[in-house]
Amino acid sequence: MSANREAILSRVRGALAPLEKRAPLPDWDNELIAMRTLRGTVDAWPLFCERLKLVNGVSFESLAALVTWLDGQGWRHGYCDPALWASLKDAFPATFTVETTFDRTRVDDYQFGITRAAGAVAETGSLILTDKTTSSRLAALAPWVHVAVLIRGTIFADLQHAVTALADDPNIIFCTGPSKTADVEGILIEGVHGPGQQAALLVEG
Amino acid sequence: MKTQPIDQFAAHLKADTRAAVYDGSKKGYDARIKTLFDHFEDPNRLRVVAGEIKQHVVENLDTYLPQVEAKLKANGVIVHWAATAEAANQAVLDIMRARNATKMVKSKTMVSEETGLGHFLEKNGVECVETDLGEFIIQIDNDHPSHLVKPIIHKNRRDIAMSFEKHGLGAYNDDPQTITRRARAHLRKKYLESDVALTGANFISAESGRLVLVTNEGNSRFCLAAAKTHIAMVGIEKILPRDRDLALLLNLLARSATGQQLTVYTEFITGPKSAAQPDGPEEMHVVFVDNGRTDVLASECREILRCIRCGACLNVCPVYRQASGHAYRSVYPGPVGAVLTPLLAGKNFPAFADLPKASSLCGACNEVCPVNIPIPDLLLRLRDRAKQEHIPSPGTPPMGPWAVLASRPMIWKTALTGGKAINYVSTKLIPVPALHTWENKHSLPEWKGGVFRKWLRNRPAKSSSS
Ligand code: SF4
Numbered sequence: 001m002s003a004n005r006e007a008i009l010s011r012v013r014g015a016l017a018p019l020e021k022r023a024p025l026p027d028w029d030n031e032l033i034a035m036r037t038l039r040g041t042v043d044a045w046p047l048f049c050e051r052l053k054l055v056n057g058v059s060f061e062s063l064a065a066l067v068t069w070l071d072g073q074g075w076r077h078g079y080c081d082p083a084l085w086a087s088l089k090d091a092f093p094a095t096f097t098v099e100t101t102f103d104r105t106r107v108d109d110y111q112f113g114i115t116r117a118a119g120a121v122a123e124t125g126s127l128i129l130t131d132k133t134t135s136s137r138l139a140a141l142a143p144w145v146h147v148a149v150l151i152r153g154t155i156f157a158d159l160q161h162a163v164t165a166l167a168d169d170p171n172i173i174f175c176t177g178p179s180k181t182a183d184v185e186g187i188l189i190e191g192v193h194g195p196g197q198q199a200a201l202l203v204e205g
Numbered sequence: 206m207k208t209q210p211i212d213q214f215a216a217h218l219k220a221d222t223r224a225a226v227y228d229g230s231k232k233g234y235d236a237r238i239k240t241l242f243d244h245f246e247d248p249n250r251l252r253v254v255a256g257e258i259k260q261h262v263v264e265n266l267d268t269y270l271p272q273v274e275a276k277l278k279a280n281g282v283i284v285h286w287a288a289t290a291e292a293a294n295q296a297v298l299d300i301m302r303a304r305n306a307t308k309m310v311k312s313k314t315m316v317s318e319e320t321g322l323g324h325f326l327e328k329n330g331v332e333c334v335e336t337d338l339g340e341f342i343i344q345i346d347n348d349h350p351s352h353l354v355k356p357i358i359h360k361n362r363r364d365i366a367m368s369f370e371k372h373g374l375g376a377y378n379d380d381p382q383t384i385t386r387r388a389r390a391h392l393r394k395k396y397l398e399s400d401v402a403l404t405g406a407n408f409i410s411a412e413s414g415r416l417v418l419v420t421n422e423g424n425s426r427f428c429l430a431a432a433k434t435h436i437a438m439v440g441i442e443k444i445l446p447r448d449r450d451l452a453l454l455l456n457l458l459a460r461s462a463t464g465q466q467l468t469v470y471t472e473f474i475t476g477p478k479s480a481a482q483p484d485g486p487e488e489m490h491v492v493f494v495d496n497g498r499t500d501v502l503a504s505e506c507r508e509i510l511r512c513i514r515c516g517a518c519l520n521v522c523p524v525y526r527q528a529s530g531h532a533y534r535s536v537y538p539g540p541v542g543a544v545l546t547p548l549l550a551g552k553n554f555p556a557f558a559d560l561p562k563a564s565s566l567c568g569a570c571n572e573v574c575p576v577n578i579p580i581p582d583l584l585l586r587l588r589d590r591a592k593q594e595h596i597p598s599p600g601t602p603p604m605g606p607w608a609v610l611a612s613r614p615m616i617w618k619t620a621l622t623g624g625k626a627i628n629y630v631s632t633k634l635i636p637v638p639a640l641h642t643w644e645n646k647h648s649l650p651e652w653k654g655g656v657f658r659k660w661l662r663n664r665p666a667k668s669s670s671s
Contacts, residue, residue: 002286004285004286004287004288004292005286007286007288007495008270008286008288008441008493008499009267009270009271011288011495011499011502011503012266012267012270012441012499012502013267014499014503015499015500015502015503015507016264016265016266016267016502019264022261022264022265023257023260023261023263023264023265024261025258025261025446026254026257026258026261028254028453032247032250032251032254032453033245033251033452033453033456034246035244035245036243036244036245036246051466055469102483104397104431104484107393107397108393121467123466124466124467126467126471131478131479131481131482132479132481132482134482135483136482136483136484137426137429137430137478137482137483137484137485138430138431138483138484141423141426141427142393142427142430159455159456159467160449160452162452163448163449163451163452163455164449164452166413166415166448166473169475169479170280170474170475170476170477170478170479171429171472171473171474171475171478171479171482171485172472172473173470173471173473174467174470174472175469175470176465176467176468176469176470176471177469178469179421179422179423179469179470180421180422180469181338181339181385181421181422182355182421182463183337183338183339183342183355184338184357184362184384184385185225185229185362185381186228186229186232186355187381189381189382189385191385191386191389192338192385192388192389192421192422192423193336193389193392193393193396193422193423193424193426193427194422194426194427194470195423
């Protein structure tokens with residue numbers, strides 16, 4: 001392996017040696033990637049909801065509305081992050097079965113998974129999940145519905161701000177709507193490997 | 206008269222394949238225009254800056270590679286180096302063997318297509334399952350991808366339904382929704398029983414060692430939620446200097462590839478999972494692959510190493526739209542492939558020296574490229590190289606007499622007037638086979654040699670006030 005390393009690095013040096021000067025690193029201003037529509041926006045939550053909707057996600061401002069939606073669709077078996085369950089459980093009627101450990105031997109039993117979001121990006125409608133705040137990667141991915149519980153104060157305006165403030169975490173993922181493909185004749189199909197429904201529940205804080 | 210290899214391929218393309226490729230690529234192109242131009246004040250500037258950043262990286266790989274290696278190691282990642290395709294495949298196999306692993310799930314990576322990893326592992330007793338829907342279909346069909354981001358652009362739903370039926374994935378059903386659900390059910394089993402997940406990387410930041418992976422389907426996320434070992438195969442040119450540069454490039458990548466603002470799953474990975482996390486890799490490896498890239502770096506065409514594999518140049522290319530990806534006979538089709546394939550071929554350059562010729566040099570590929578690669582210039586440099594190396598060029602009409610004419614004004618003028626004769630004699634008498642091939646499909650307009658020149662000469666001078 002180290003022979004390969006030396007071979008590659010010496011070939012790189014050899015290839016670059018004849019260059020009289022090297023291209024400098026350009027500096028660029030955040031304005032460059034500021035989106036037109038975003039200039040002057042203040043409240044990130046309405047914008048986030050609008051953008052999430054554009055990518056076929058759904059947002060809820062109340063727990064009751066979320067429960068009614070799940071119930072109406074017949075999604076009554078799911079998983080919830082144990083740390084969240086204490087504050088959410090009163091809103092779920094007894095017709096629901098909610099587990100607080102995710103059993104990977106029966107991933108298809110869970111119709112929904114509720115986990116925490118570490119934040120969101122308003123301009124793109126993305127939810128930010130980190131390893132430290134997500135109780136189970138699989139629970140946020142394998143069930144048909146993923147509900148991310150989002151604290152209002154953690155929404156970034158745009159990608160630029162979100163990327164420069166990436167947490168110190170081994171795995172951070174921006175989820176922008178449900179899992180999708182257009183591989184078959186360019187026709188959009190949702191719920192390929194991950195959720196077919198991506199929801200956000202807003203909580204104050 | 207022989208035509209060029211790409212033309213020969215295109216001539217035999219089935220009509221519905223051609224239609225599928227044309228529609229698919231056009232859709233991608235239209236969506237791109239909309240998102241870029243609606244969203245940004247100066248979208249062109251984004252491309253130019255992104256191109257400068259990547260050019261800087263390419264020309265400073267000698268500093269960036271050791272820097273990124275140190276970061277990765279500090280983050281707990283095991284780093285491997287592979288000078289050739291064989292070395293890269295072997296490195297992956299060694300990691301698997303050391304862990305007694307026999308099952309791998311794989312998310313789409315172009316570099317592993319280049320090295321032929323899947324076939325290599327299968328030969329060595331490792332089950333290796335492609336998880337991107339398109340790549341999965343390619344795998345069960347034993348086919349090749351024909352587009353960088355839409356690997357099965359050349360297939361229609363009936364083709365896919367037939368191969369699903371053949372491979373025991375249910376009775377014939379060509380509804381795209383049903384096809385997708387069947388793949389979902391089949392592949393989630395594979396994720397959960399695999400030991401190792403293999404991915405590529407779209408970018409890797411030298412500042413933090415963050416490796417960025419994007420997928421719409423969520424397949425790479427599933428790989429990294431289920432398997433215990435993560436191997437990322439990464440071309441040595443994938444580096445970006447700073448984390449904030451990721452924001453710029455991510456803004457460009459999805460818009461250029463599919464017209465999305467952002468790919469659905471954009472994952473930033475710095476190492477194995479955190480201690481409290483129940484799911485995901487306990488161990489992470491990065492294999493840096495050269496496989497001809499340092500040859501490209503040493504060539505006059507190193508700009509092509511900026512490429513972020515978005516596929517925009519394929520979507521816009523009139524030759525690609527007519528010929529489809531398989532016409533390019535390699536992993537990288539379209540304009541990017543016409544440059545990269547002959548360069549990566551090393552000693553095999555002559556076998557692919559025709560590819561740079563299959564272009565009208567219209568320049569559309571350069572205009573859409575998110576890292577502003579001057580593809581037409583690179584095509585010309587490669588044409589020149591083929592000429593210097595005296596590589597025969599079947600199907601290219603002889604241009605010698607034309608060169609004589611075009612470089613001598615007096616002869617040119619005479620020819621313009623004399624050419625009128627062609628209006629009176631049959632072109633069949635002209636001994637240029639290329640002309641006859643051309644005439645099968647086109648008809649020659651009346652010769653009007655010199656009219657334009659006369660007009661230009663007699664044009665009244667522009668008034669100085671305007
Ligand atoms: S050459 Fe440019 S346009 Fe073509 S795939 Fe690469 S980055 Fe995209």
